[in-house]
Amino acid sequence: MSALDGRVALVTGSSRGIGAAIARGLRQAGATVVLNGLDPDRLEAARSALADEFGGGVLAAAFDVTDEESVDRAIAGIEAETGGIDVLVNNAGVQHRVLLVDLALADWDRVVRTDLTSAFLVGRSVARGMIARGSGKIVNICSVQTDLARPTIGAYTAAKGGLRNLTRAMTAEWAASNVQINGVAPGYIHTEMTQALVDDPRFNDWILGRTPTHRWGRVEDIVGPVVFFASPASDFVNGQVLFVDGGMTVVV
Ligand SMILES: NC(=O)c1ccc[n+]([C@@H]2O[C@H](COP(=O)([O-])OP(=O)(O)OC[C@H]3O[C@@H](n4cnc5c(N)ncnc54)[C@H](O)[C@@H]3O)[C@@H](O)[C@H]2O)c1
Secondary structure: OOOOOOOEEEEOOOOOHHHHHHHHHHHHOOOEEEEEEOOHHHHHHHHHHHHHHHOOOEEEEEOOOOOHHHHHHHHHHHHHHHOOOOEEEEOOOOOOOOOHHHOOHHHHHHHHHHHHHHHHHHHHHHHHHHHHHOOEEEEEEOOHHHOOOOOOOHHHHHHHHHHHHHHHHHHHHHHHHOEEEEEEEEOOEOOHHHHHHHOOHHHHHHHHHHOOOOOOEOHHHHHHHHHHHHOHHHOOOOOOEEEEOOOHHHOO
């Protein structure tokens, strides 16, 4: 038996990057996984590749995690098709790099909506079923910017800091219904979101020097902690954020 046999796991923003690696890890641990993204073609390509690798057990639901109506409709559809979502990973996110004094309100709104409000919208919709069934796991993908700031990413920092307290707020209300909500905070991970930083020699040198392990994180580094928070091994772990950052947040 694998840790997540018989469970159904939805991972938002999972057609690429960290979300795709998390979905693969949850499938490997036995769960039926539901991939999510905005682009139906890209999503279907990711779904069929993962299903081929594991002999099935992979579904896909294309919807915008920032749109209340689409979220509620999609979650109702997934619940009807699968019998209920046991694990939700709120992973979808965007970055926007500009100084605060030059940041347009529309860009602030887009980042906060995608990186914070979406976890409320999808979390609320999924939690209604989890509470009714008396069990569930929610993992919110935070960031080292949950704890630390840096110039040019103010909206992202505010949103990811808010996501930690949303994790606590969900815990305050849903822990008694046997729903565990925790966060995983990745350090700098090499993905499409960070490709421009990897390609910038000065930034790359700064990351390697600033991280005690002297390397970028890999998407696979995030999988084990998420599987732990999705499994019965974490049944008495509530409202925590685990930093998976090569030690970046424990040194200056
Ligand atoms: N890469 C890093 O270094 C790093 C570090 C810390 C935290 N994170 C967080 O990890 C998560 C994944 O990051 P990544 O590097 O894999 O990014 P990525 O850009 O490669 O992937 C993000 C995914 O989210 C999806 N997405 C964006 N907006 C969406 C929406 N409105 N509805 C549905 N899907 C949407 C995108 O289509 C994409 O598939 C994000 O929350 C990010 O903030 C990343």
